[in-house]
Amino acid sequence: MKKHILLLFVVITGFFKVKADEGMWLPQLLESLNEKRMQSLGMKISASDIYDINKGSLKDAIVSFGGFCTGEVISDQGLLLTNHHCGFDAIQNHSTIDKNFIRDGFWARSKAEELPNAGLFVTFIVRIEDVTEQVLSGAPQNLTESARQSIVDKNARQQLNLVQKESYQNAFIRSFFDGNKYYLFVTETYNDVRLVGAPPSAIGNFGKDTDNWMWPRHTGDFSMFRIYAGKDNKPADYSPENIPYKPKKSLSISMSGMKEGDFTMVFGFPGRTSEYLPSKAVEQIMKVNDPAKILIRDKALKVIDKYMRTDEALKIQYASKYAGISNAWKKWQGEVLGLTNTNAVDKKLKYEAAFTDRVNKNPALQAAYGKLLPQLNGLYEQIKPLALARDYYLETTSKIELFTIVQRIRALNTKRDKGSYVGALKKEIDWMTGFLNELSIKVDKEVFAAMMQLYRENQHPAYVSAYAQEAYKKFGNYAAWAEALYAKSVFADKAKVLQQLKNNPNALFEALQTDEAAQLVVSISNLYDNKVAPSLNEKQSAINQLQRSYMKAQMEVFSEKDFYPDANSTLRVAFGNVKGYQSPTGKNYEYYTYLDGVMKKYKPGDYEFDVPEKLRQLYKQKDFGQYAVNGKVPVCFIASNHTTGGNSGSPALDAYGNLVGLNFDRVWEGTMSDINYDASICRNIMVDIRYILFIVDKFAGASHLVEEMNLVYPKK
Ligand code: ARG
Numbered sequence: 001m002k003k004h005i006l007l008l009f010v011v012i013t014g015f016f017k018v019k020a021d022e023g024m025w026l027p028q029l030l031e032s033l034n035e036k037r038m039q040s041l042g043m044k045i046s047a048s049d050i051y052d053i054n055k056g057s058l059k060d061a062i063v064s065f066g067g068f069c070t071g072e073v074i075s076d077q078g079l080l081l082t083n084h085h086c087g088f089d090a091i092q093n094h095s096t097i098d099k100n101f102i103r104d105g106f107w108a109r110s111k112a113e114e115l116p117n118a119g120l121f122v123t124f125i126v127r128i129e130d131v132t133e134q135v136l137s138g139a140p141q142n143l144t145e146s147a148r149q150s151i152v153d154k155n156a157r158q159q160l161n162l163v164q165k166e167s168y169q170n171a172f173i174r175s176f177f178d179g180n181k182y183y184l185f186v187t188e189t190y191n192d193v194r195l196v197g198a199p200p201s202a203i204g205n206f207g208k209d210t211d212n213w214m215w216p217r218h219t220g221d222f223s224m225f226r227i228y229a230g231k232d233n234k235p236a237d238y239s240p241e242n243i244p245y246k247p248k249k250s251l252s253i254s255m256s257g258m259k260e261g262d263f264t265m266v267f268g269f270p271g272r273t274s275e276y277l278p279s280k281a282v283e284q285i286m287k288v289n290d291p292a293k294i295l296i297r298d299k300a301l302k303v304i305d306k307y308m309r310t311d312e313a314l315k316i317q318y319a320s321k322y323a324g325i326s327n328a329w330k331k332w333q334g335e336v337l338g339l340t341n342t343n344a345v346d347k348k349l350k351y352e353a354a355f356t357d358r359v360n361k362n363p364a365l366q367a368a369y370g371k372l373l374p375q376l377n378g379l380y381e382q383i384k385p386l387a388l389a390r391d392y393y394l395e396t397t398s399k400i401e402l403f404t405i406v407q408r409i410r411a412l413n414t415k416r417d418k419g420s421y422v423g424a425l426k427k428e429i430d431w432m433t434g435f436l437n438e439l440s441i442k443v444d445k446e447v448f449a450a451m452m453q454l455y456r457e458n459q460h461p462a463y464v465s466a467y468a469q470e471a472y473k474k475f476g477n478y479a480a481w482a483e484a485l486y487a488k489s490v491f492a493d494k495a496k497v498l499q500q501l502k503n504n505p506n507a508l509f510e511a512l513q514t515d516e517a518a519q520l521v522v523s524i525s526n527l528y529d530n531k532v533a534p535s536l537n538e539k540q541s542a543i544n545q546l547q548r549s550y551m552k553a554q555m556e557v558f559s560e561k562d563f564y565p566d567a568n569s570t571l572r573v574a575f576g577n578v579k580g581y582q583s584p585t586g587k588n589y590e591y592y593t594y595l596d597g598v599m600k601k602y603k604p605g606d607y608e609f610d611v612p613e614k615l616r617q618l619y620k621q622k623d624f625g626q627y628a629v630n631g632k633v634p635v636c637f638i639a640s641n642h643t644t645g646g647n648s649g650s651p652a653l654d655a656y657g658n659l660v661g662l663n664f665d666r667v668w669e670g671t672m673s674d675i676n677y678d679a680s681i682c683r684n685i686m687v688d689i690r691y692i693l694f695i696v697d698k699f700a701g702a703s704h705l706v707e708e709m710n711l712v713y714p715k716k
């Protein structure tokens with residue numbers, strides 16, 4: 001009996017203590033929630049050194065990079081560090097056959113050579129305010145979702161009107177904890193961000209798709225930009241007259257490196273996580289949605305890969321598309337594996353049992369939350385077929401570029417009578433030109449055949465458009481259907497699409513009525529809009545409402561635990577320790593990799609594992625400057641920081657807040673951290689800052705950039 005009670009105690013308390021390094025914490029709450037724990041893990045600074053609205057703090061060196069990645073200021077002249085894969089678009093846009101920055105890298109030798117990037121911006125967070133009370137005023141829990149949302153929106157607009165800010169600042173409000181909390185962000189956005197440097201892809205994306213999401217890793221995934229401001233140091237649109245931005249704070253760079261066990265934190269803009277789902281939802285991700293999406297991408301990638309292997313031009317054309325499709329494809333596979341290995345569903349069920357147990361013991365909780373979990377799990381059962389139909393619709397149609405072209409022309413058509421049309425048309429011509437450059441009709445046709453087969457055969461017939469069924473029946477096989485469709489459709493004629501867009505867009509708009517590809521697209525999207533989306537949205541609203549209650553309930557029922565909100569692309573701090581891990585198969589992984597490892601992976605001429613001549617020379621001559629330790633150049637390391645997509649480019653900081661690394665990925669076994677973080681195997685991957693400096697200084701000869709930085713040598 002005693003043993004049982006003890007066991008029960010251990011099992012229950014296991015849920016409640018803050019799991020070792022889990023969490024993406026709000027910077028403005030570190031002082032009240034996390035400071036002690038961070039210091040106990042080794043942090044030597046205070047929460048107010050990280051976030052303070054009255055003095056320069058670390059947060060003033062962190063930016064959202066273009067809204068999809070993170071960057072950090074590393075000199076008092078606005079020099080900015082982010083990942084190679086975050087800056088890739090800019091690198092690609094400036095590349096030509098003669099000046100191939102993707103292949104050869106790029107280094108501005110002076111500020112005059114730094115390259116402007118239309119549309120690229122960085123956003124600083126000035127301050128964060130809790131506006132929950134104001135936003136939720138007059139919105140009781142039991143309202144329908146849409147009624148609640150309109151009150152929330154109205155209140156939020158009012159708050160945004162009231163907020164005190166400068167004319168060059170912006171503000172927005174975001175929901176946290178599934179709508180239980182609202183925070184207002186005052187921000188400053190700089191639109192003149194210039195490319196300063198990038199290594200060749202053979203360094204910045206070394207190992208490409210094979211090594212992606214994997215450890216041990218040897219990628220120098222970094223690029224550098226510079227923020228420019230108006231003469232008053234305030235945000236300004238691009239102008240040659242603009243000057244390098246003078247930051248409130250720039251990060252100092254530690255040359256001392258990290259040892260196993262050292263405290264580290266990652267400061268950035270994680271995009272999206274779902275850590276508080278009920279068991280049924282996790283089970284569905286694992287067993288239904290992820291597998292469906294993996295299968296669909298698997299088929300699309302196989303077609304593209306086949307062509308890329310045989311055709312040099314296609315390899316370049318499809319490189320970025322392939323990387324994009326395969327990134328999530330690979331991640332989902334790791335996610336399923338990780339959820340399986342960590343018994344995520346079981347863990348959720350136990351958690352739900354503990355939750356229910358506490359709720360049942362307390363009449364007030366019982367009245368409020370007694371039915372919550374069965375209802376929520378029940379709704380997930382109901383949404384299952386609809387969510388699968390959504391995945392099939394989105395995943396298959398988005399891989400067919402012919403469909404993309406039709407949808408773009410449809411969207412443009414709706415703007416035809418509007419004042420914005422001329423501008424929209426001009427933008428569309430630019431967009432389409434770039435898009436068609438990276439499109440091969442031959443490849444797309446085969447992707448179409450593969451996708452339509454999945455769309456038609458793998459789904460319940462109720463979710464397949466009648467038009468698609470009929471069209472298929474005419475041919476009885478997908479390849480023949482594809483041949484005929486692509487031969488006839490004007491939207492599958494690259495030259496014609498572009499020419500008509502420029503000279504006679506009305507012809508394209510008219511073709512929308514008669515063209516078979518257009519009719520197919522319309523029928524497929526109408527079926528989705530009419531038969532799937534309405535019920536899906538209705539169920540999703542009901543789920544959102546219950547999930548909000550469940551989130552609130554978890555915080556009340558387990559009130560001894562500190563909760564962090566799911567990622568939502570707002571500024572967060574994750575912290576943990578540098579450490580290796582043991583994979584579920586029993587393999588032990590070290591926490592560091594070195595340049596020797598790059599050379600071990602080196603395959604001359606290989607698409608993924610070639611090593612630039614200059615780097616091989618530096619290695620041979622051991623010309624490592626100040627960047628080696630005991631004759632070895634550190635390349636990447638891992639730690640237990642809880643990160644996700646969007647954290648790419650985030651600084652990894654040491655106990656003093658010095659920059660030691662640049663976050664860019666996670667290890668394969670731990671990619672399920674978005675749903676079920678597990679401290680035993682979840683690790684984020686960072687490039688060692690000394691590898692970055694070694695490449696900048698020794699490889700690229702851009703030592704003037706290193707001179708701009710503040711290098712420090714903290715004693716260990
Ligand atoms: N897996 C990382 C992330 O999710 C890196 C992706 C870029 N690298 C690549 N080989 N595709 O974004």
Ligand code: ASP
Pocket residue numbers: 069643644645646647648649664665666
């Ligand atoms: N590679 C991701 C990014 O681009 C980071 C991650 O998912 O760990 O943001």
